[in-house]
Ligand code: C2E
Ligand code: CA
């Protein structure tokens with residue numbers, strides 16, 4: 001139901017104006033009209049009354065004349081007939097008069113007829129009667145007739161036709177005929193109108209004049225005026241009422257838009273833009289309404305724009321992503337920009353464009369487009385026509401004007417566009433588009449920064465694989481998941497065999513390339529749901545959620561095989577081998593650390609089992625680890641207690657003479673058992689104890705050589721095995737120089753056996769130290785030659801004196817192996833190096849080597865490494881009596 005609205009102030013004011021405008025003239029007119037009309041009516045009433053008085057007088061005169069005429073006739077008739085006695089009274093049918101007296105007079109008849117009339121009045125009781133006397137004198141005689149006029153006939157009130165009017169005939173002395181004689185007023189009273197007319201009788205009857213007076217009550221005389229008296233205010237009232245009624249309707253009608261505009265303005269103040277003001281009129285109100293609606297539309301867009309901006313700003317500040325910002329922004333965009341269609345186009349990493357559009361009416365489009373050159377344009381605002389970007393328009397389908405695009409530029413790179421379409425595209429929309437693009441750029445920039453931070457925190461920068469932190473989180477998550485759905489999973493711990501030597505010999509950049517290739521292979525060959533992580537250096541971990549023991553083993557095997565494919569590094573086909581340890585959860589651990597530790601233990605076991613193997617963790621392995629830890633502790637103690645002794649294995653020349661010796665570390669534990677260096681050297685290297693051990697060996701070797709020389713033995717040099725770890729220590733060269741000086745030995749008394757990893761680019765420090773020592777005459781041997789990656793050109797760059805051909809080449813005596821062996825020996829000779837063959841166990845091997853031109857040999861055929869005293873005894877014996885090669889051992 002429509003409630004009646006309250007009048008506005010303007011309406012009330014206008015209404016009062018109407019009241020004044022209607023009331024004043026009507027009242028003035030009514031007053032004036034009343035004065036004029038009532039005067040006129042009074043005048044008319046008076047005139048009527050005057051006419052009535054005159055008419056009444058004339059009627060009386062007429063009757064008197066009729067009567068005197070009648071009497072005259074009768075008198076004349078009398079004279080003619082000479083009737084002696086006229087009747088006493090003559091009455092007419094209507095009792096007009098009564099003859100009072102007829103008398104013949106004796107007066108002489110006159111020749112000339114003569115008629116004389118008189119009139120007088122007589123009192124007859126209360127009434128006054130008129131008496132007419134006619135005297136006729138003619139030749140027949142003379143007669144006088146006297147008659148009383150019948151008052152009923154003469155004073156005929158009916159002759160006065162005015163309502164309520166009463167006539168009265170007066171003489172100077174008395175009232176002849178009055179309705180009520182007693183009430184003959186001398187003057188008219190205030191409530192009566194009076195008129196008087198004088199009937200002159202002198203000429204006709206020689207009598208004094210009669211005054212005819214007519215009186216009429218004002219109420220009768222002014223009846224019309226009375227009616228006018230109440231009709232006039234009533235009409236005025238009616239006129240005013242109608243004027244006000246129509247006035248108020250008109251005011252309401254004509255001010256209605258003002259009321260609507262006021263209400264709309266109030267709604268807008270409350271930010272309610274839902275209803276536009278409807279006013280069809282063509283007047284100023286119509287124009288004002290249209291302008292108002294336009295202004296409201298602009299305001300609404302401004303509000304929507306500002307609200308939208310505020311929302312994106314909020315989202316940006318809350319650090320939610322660009323996707324969220326777009327999601328919440330998109331439906332608002334057409335309103336914000338005041339256009340039919342608006343949307344966001346984002347470049348995907350695939351090069352396609354993800355297009356999202358929304359319309360005013362809430363329609364949505366969401367699709368991807370092949371990128372078109374048109375959409376990739378560099379910057380700023382750009383208008384697209386239908387033929388310029390047909391694909392986009394086909395997708396949009398809902399755009400009915402041109403599309404205007406504004407680039408979203410993040411750090412100088414276009415990442416997408418904000419789009420809007422409308423027939424008319426205003427300045428506000430342009431600014432809005434720009435604002436949205438800038439804000440989305442910030443949101444995307446934030447996303448990028450956050451992603452970069454996340455990557456920094458969670459990914460390995462070299463390989464892009466998960467890092468240790470992410471791996472640990474994922475494992476924890478997988479363990480939780482497995483616990484929740486009562487399932488299981490596995491981790492595979494991978495370690496590259498001898499990666500260190502690649503790194504050391506080919507340099508870090510090649511090592512990096514290798515690690516990246518390996519990462520790629522791992523990612524390709526790991527199951528889809530797996531997490532591949534780089535755990536450190538050359539260690540990788542693969543998390544396999546839901547995998548059981550069989551699947552884990554199969555996956556590990558497949559991955560190991562995939563790594564075995566050769567890979568080109570620095571123009572060399574490099575074959576990577578890896579070992580893998582597997583631990584299952586929740587079986588082998590219920591937290592990430594335990595699981596990784598156990599997989600690592602399994603890996604350790606796999607490594608010792610040989611290249612390319614995978615091992616599943618079992619509890620007994622933990623014990624091995626405990627053993628290793630124990631060994632480490634024991635090694636520390638042994639080094640402190642000087643339990644690591646140098647044994648010496650002589651080098652024999654072609655003649656069979658023992659010309660030099662290699663010092664090999666021997667550890668005899670408290671129970672007298674020897675622990676193999678193959679067992680404790682890696683532990684020493686892992687723990688850094690190898691430096692202490694190495695120094696001890698150099699000192700023991702030098703002391704021994706000093707002693708040998710002091711007893712006259714001509715041993716050219718002693719060889720000591722040097723770990724790369726030692727060479728990296730800048731204190732190494734000074735230490736060697738100090739030791740040689742301490743024992744008074746020249747540089748060439750000492751040979752340092754190093755492996756091919758020396759050739760690593762980053763081993764520059766080590767190379768520099770060796771160069772410095774070489775300049776001092778110290779000999780440098782490449783140990784286990786043939787198993788690494790030395791190239792001829794690299795060999796030549798270093799101050800090497802000796803090549804020690806690895807035992808594996810000596811042991812195999814097949815034709816192919818012999819050719820390889822010969823090639824190695826030839827390389828040594830080509831570089832003018834001393835060539836030593838290691839691990840010579842049989843005479844056949846010795847003879848072969850001899851035929852191939854290898855000058856120096858070492859091996860069980862001659863002697864294993866011996867404790868210092870035994871070696872001394874052997875050397876002394878040999879120097880006194882040169883031993884035949886066969887006799888040795
Ligand atoms: P290596 O430098 O290649 O030493 C030669 C190894 O071969 C020695 O084993 C030696 O006993 C063994 N050998 C000698 N002749 C024969 C033979 O005819 N047949 C066989 N099968 N083996 C033979 P060992 O002493 O167990 O040393 C193993 C490795 O430990 C060494 O290999 C060396 O790399 C390392 N090592 C030994 N002592 C030291 C040391 O003082 N410092 C460092 N850094 N490493 C050492
Ligand atoms: Ca050696």
Ligand code: CA
Nearest residue numbers: 783784804838
């Ligand atoms: Ca060796």
